[in-house]
Amino acid sequence: MVIFLSRESLINENYGLVHACANKFRGRGVEYDDLFQAGCVGLVKAADNFDASRGFAFSTYAVPVILGEIRRIFRDGGAVKIGRSLKEKSRHAMKIREELSTELGREPTVSELAEKLGIDVSSAAELITVSMPTISLTSGEENNEVQLDIPTLPPEEEISERLSLKSVLDSLDERDRQLIELRYFRGLTQVNTAKELGMSQVQVSRREKVILIKMRESLL
Secondary structure, three states, X not given: OOXXXXXXXXXXXXXXXXXXXXXXXXXXXXXXXXXXXXXXXXXXXXXXXXOHHHOXXXXXXXHXXXXXXXXXXXXXXXXXXXXXXHHHHHHHHHHHHHHHHHHHOOOOOHHHHHHHHOOOHHHHHHHHHHXXXXXXXXEEEOOEEEEOOOOOOOHHHHHHHHHHHHHHHHHOOHHHHHHHHHHHHOOOOHHHHHHHHOOOHHHHHHHHHHHHHHHHHHHO
8 A cells, every 4th residue: 555645745855955945045125034934835736736647756745846846936027916805814824723732731733623614635734824923944053154955865764754654554454544544645634534533523633633642653
């Protein structure tokens, strides 16, 4: 069975690519904030259209898409324009995000935020990026600049983790495996997953927590 990462995972785990790409265009007359926002648009597009079955790494596919969105700023002669409607939706999303953080006692995942807002994962990710502060790859420390490294897994470790995850998934009951695939590989909300499996949203939520604990224990 081929392991497919969800759009949420692809987006959350690859903001470093956006920073790396945006940093290449520093000093060319466009604010870094605008470069980063354009790169995030590219990252979401890449996550939406990536086909893992073709056998190449996500970064190989995503970098040209991210760079293309950043270069569009220069072709269009200006920074990324964010409409008033999108800004208002983003502010609402960030308010709901704060409420969820208080309710859950932790930062909510993009999937949890999307479900609360009643939208898909990629739309929720876009709303988050609109209000997201930027982090420079270089940080000033008095007059000296400190280079910040972007953590990435060595290829052999990434392969090992994927194999371990595949093994754990294969050990699950068919019903449980299907639930996890719908939620995390296809990016469905708990409501839509419940419809697919003929369950209630509450049943999906409770069962998902049990499965994730079981998977975490197996991986550890």
